[in-house]
Amino acid sequence: MVEPKLYRETLERLKALGFPFDLPLEVAHYIGGEFVPGENRFPVVYPATAEVIGTAPEGRAKEVEAAVAAAKEAFQKWSRLSPSQRRPYLRRFAEKIREYKPVFEVLETLDVGRPIHENRLGYVERMANNIEFFADFAVTHGSEAYPMENGYVNYVLRFPVGVAALITPWNMPSMLATWKIGPTLAFGNTAILKPAEFTPLGAWLLARCAHEAGLPPGVFNVVHGFGPDSAGELLTRHPEVRLISFTGETTTGKIIMKNAADSLKRLSMELGGKAPNLIFESADLDRAVEVTLRASFFNQGEVCLAGSRLLVQRSIYEPFLEKLVAAAKALKVGDPLDPETRMGALIAEEHLQKVMAYVEIARETATILTGGRRPELSHPFDKGYFLEPTVVVDVKPTDRVCQEEIFGPMVVVMPFDTEEEAIALANNTPYGLNAIVQSRDVGQVLRVSEALEVGTVWVNDWFVRDLRVPFGGAKQSGIGREGGHYGYEFYYETKNVCIANR
Amino acid sequence: MSPGALALLEAVREARATGRLLQGGRDWGVGLEEAYRIQEALFPGPLKGYKLGLVSPAKQQQMGIAEPILGRVHPEMLLESVHLARFLQPRAEPEVAVVLKADLSPGAGVGQAHAAMGGFFLAVDILDSVWEGYRFTLAEVVADNTSGGGFLLGLRRLAHLPRGSLRLYLNGEKVAEGPLEALGDPGARLAWLAERVGGLRAGQVVFLGSPAPAVPLRPGVLELWGEGVLLLARVT
Numbered sequence: 110m111v112e113p114k115l116y117r118e119t120l121e122r123l124k125a126l127g128f129p130f131d132l133p134l135e136v137a138h139y140i141g142g143e144f145v146p147g148e149n150r151f152p153v154v155y156p157a158t159a160e161v162i163g164t165a166p167e168g169r170a171k172e173v174e175a176a177v178a179a180a181k182e183a184f185q186k187w188s189r190l191s192p193s194q195r196r197p198y199l200r201r202f203a204e205k206i207r208e209y210k211p212v213f214e215v216l217e218t219l220d221v222g223r224p225i226h227e228n229r230l231g232y233v234e235r236m237a238n239n240i241e242f243f244a245d246f247a248v249t250h251g252s253e254a255y256p257m258e259n260g261y262v263n264y265v266l267r268f269p270v271g272v273a274a275l276i277t278p279w280n281m282p283s284m285l286a287t288w289k290i291g292p293t294l295a296f297g298n299t300a301i302l303k304p305a306e307f308t309p310l311g312a313w314l315l316a317r318c319a320h321e322a323g324l325p326p327g328v329f330n331v332v333h334g335f336g337p338d339s340a341g342e343l344l345t346r347h348p349e350v351r352l353i354s355f356t357g358e359t360t361t362g363k364i365i366m367k368n369a370a371d372s373l374k375r376l377s378m379e380l381g382g383k384a385p386n387l388i389f390e391s392a393d394l395d396r397a398v399e400v401t402l403r404a405s406f407f408n409q410g411e412v413c414l415a416g417s418r419l420l421v422q423r424s425i426y427e428p429f430l431e432k433l434v435a436a437a438k439a440l441k442v443g444d445p446l447d448p449e450t451r452m453g454a455l456i457a458e459e460h461l462q463k464v465m466a467y468v469e470i471a472r473e474t475a476t477i478l479t480g481g482r483r484p485e486l487s488h489p490f491d492k493g494y495f496l497e498p499t500v501v502v503d504v505k506p507t508d509r510v511c512q513e514e515i516f517g518p519m520v521v522v523m524p525f526d527t528e529e530e531a532i533a534l535a536n537n538t539p540y541g542l543n544a545i546v547q548s549r550d551v552g553q554v555l556r557v558s559e560a561l562e563v564g565t566v567w568v569n570d571w572f573v574r575d576l577r578v579p580f581g582g583a584k585q586s587g588i589g590r591e592g593g594h595y596g597y598e599f600y601y602e603t604k605n606v607c608i609a610n611r
Numbered sequence: 612m613s614p615g616a617l618a619l620l621e622a623v624r625e626a627r628a629t630g631r632l633l634q635g636g637r638d639w640g641v642g643l644e645e646a647y648r649i650q651e652a653l654f655p656g657p658l659k660g661y662k663l664g665l666v667s668p669a670k671q672q673q674m675g676i677a678e679p680i681l682g683r684v685h686p687e688m689l690l691e692s693v694h695l696a697r698f699l700q701p702r703a704e705p706e707v708a709v710v711l712k713a714d715l716s717p718g719a720g721v722g723q724a725h726a727a728m729g730g731f732f733l734a735v736d737i738l739d740s741v742w743e744g745y746r747f748t749l750a751e752v753v754a755d756n757t758s759g760g761g762f763l764l765g766l767r768r769l770a771h772l773p774r775g776s777l778r779l780y781l782n783g784e785k786v787a788e789g790p791l792e793a794l795g796d797p798g799a800r801l802a803w804l805a806e807r808v809g810g811l812r813a814g815q816v817v818f819l820g821s822p823a824p825a826v827p828l829r830p831g832v833l834e835l836w837g838e839g840v841l842l843l844a845r846v847t
């Protein structure tokens with residue numbers, strides 16, 4: 110249960126930074142422009158200490174009905190505003206996010222257990238930009254026209270779809286919420302955000318930002334709760350919800366698609382990954398290690414885009430591994446609020462157990478070069494869900510640890526000899542979200558990028574996001590693309606108008 | 612007071628009132644004791660406590676002195692957040708403060724001083740000086756309340772002086788770090804201070820000085836870490 114001293118200190122951090130809600134942390138829904146305390150409260154746990162730092166309400170039929178009704182009502186007016194009329198609201202929303210930057214930085218760490226250092230690398234600015242970008246994009250982007258040779262001209266019109274359910278995961282909750290909120294609202298839809306039950310705090314503050322920015326009631330709503338038999342499932346089944354943008358596990362994505370089929374909803378699904386990180390002998394070795402360290406252990410490896418399968422050309426296999434292991438060992442694991450910390454805690458006890466199960470598989474079937482243990486930390490972090498950065502070698506491509514998404518600070522390493530072999534290994538999983546190619550051979554970069562069956566290839570870097578470009582997964586990693594005009598197919602209805610010249 | 616002392620007093624008073632900075636480094640013909648009398652005249656009680664400055668032998672040597680200097684802390688100098696507009700040229704130093712649980716008479720020994728300590732808190736000293744660029748003589752800084760500006764206090768009371776080092780961050784970037792042992796024995800400091808100011812009272816707080824150089828402030832988040840304890844404040 111709560112250790113009052115720790116609890117007080119956690120809150121002290123928030124209060125000192127201008128946290129806008131009363132304490133203790135009693136998260137509320139945000140429905141129709143009002144904060145609703147809700148019912149069926151469940152604990153909010155800080156992953157780094159396992160302490161209960163607050164409670165959140167579970168939304169059920171009552172809250173989901175109210176939110177859908179509010180969003181539907183608001184859609185009547187919001188959808189009829191022009192993009193340039195919507196833009197000032199969204200700019201104020203973005204400004205509010207910036208205003209609460211220090212609070213978001215702490216909240217995100219309390220939600221996720223991620224080092225605050227990572228929240229300070231432009232995270233909150235990107236959140237604000239995710240909203241601002243689409244507000245501008247909706248204003249400035251044009252449409253297509255198709256003149257015909259026989260006296261007709263076609264032109265394409267786009268119009269808002271309706272109420273969107275935005276279902277977000279716990280690993281980058283505030284970032285991923287704003288990725289979806291931006292285009293949803295800018296393109297004239299109204300939104301109901303259902304954050305993951307592990308991470309309700311950021312969504313709570315986002316609602317506050319929307320509120321203070323003066324968004325019309327019902328345009329943006331937040332309903333907390335779980336997936337199955339709870340707010341998540343109710344939203345995915347609700348006939349008045351027209352769009353579902355979901356980021357999360359592939360198995361959950363499949364269930365959502367089944368639920369959504371009855372009312373023929375639009376779906377955008379960004380699902381799991383098992384990204385290959387191909388390191389060729391021409392790569393700049395130090396750069397490759399630095400990129401690999403980030404791609405492996407950023408956010409404790411709890412990133413769908415994590416480069417969790419390292420494919421290393423045999424000629425540099427030993428020196429690369431030596432440097433990588435040294436760098437992994439040097440990562441400071443511990444108190445996520447300490448600015449020096451470089452790796453924090455996993456999201457929850459059950460998730461740590463899941464990742465540890467893969468560690469045990471690796472211990473039996475492969476070799477753990479470093480990590481694989483829970484670090485020895487002093488009170489109160491001895492109770493947190495920490496795991497050392499873990500590097501596993503001597504694996505076969507068909508091993509479970511090479512095929513399944515682990516979603517933790519554990520990577521597997523495989524050597525290869527030729528480019529063809531590397532491509533075959535890279536494509537040899539059910540997933541196809543993204544890949545990393547590290548090479549200084551431009552011809553090779555072009556050939557390999559073309560051959561990879563993925564939605565995104567990053568060359569000599571990782572997780573660089575331009576909001577204009579398509580983002581999404583191939584194979585079992587998703588359906589649809591978001592970003593720039595690629596989101597049109599999802600966030601807009603499209604209408605062709607064909608006019609005769611007589 | 613000597614004519615030089617009166618001139619110094621008037622210069623500091625006017626600078627504090629108008630916010631106009633002064634060029635330091637003048638010879639006012641004012642000694643240390645007279646400088647303290649100027650300080651007392653400009654910054655009269657009631658006091659919440661005192662701050663120590665120049666606690667390291669190196670800094671003392673630089674200023675040609677063999678002991679720390681002290682400044683007077685008023686209740687309104689204890690802050691919860693920092694508004695830069697309220698200061699002339701604010702800088703921050705990582706510190707530790709001690710709170711007294713018993714009176715300490717002049718002449719009290721180090722042992723008595725230790726017995727009077729009620730606990731330690733992380734603290735940030737927000738320095739402010741009327742002397743442009745913090746270029747001043749000993750008399751000038753003492754007359755200006757030892758660059759007294761404001762103070763932030765941590766919320767967690769520690770039974771002992773924290774160990775290790777103090778780390779000060781501004782917007783996540785480390786701007787100052789120093790070993791706590793550089794602060795010396797707090798008992799000896801308090802005994803010296805009690806002698807110097809004619810006694811300390813229970814409930815007073817004494818800022819023990821900084822083990823690191825002062826850094827300029829910018830808007831954002833100020834964070835001080837010492838032995839796993841954190842002080843956090845917003846700077847606007």
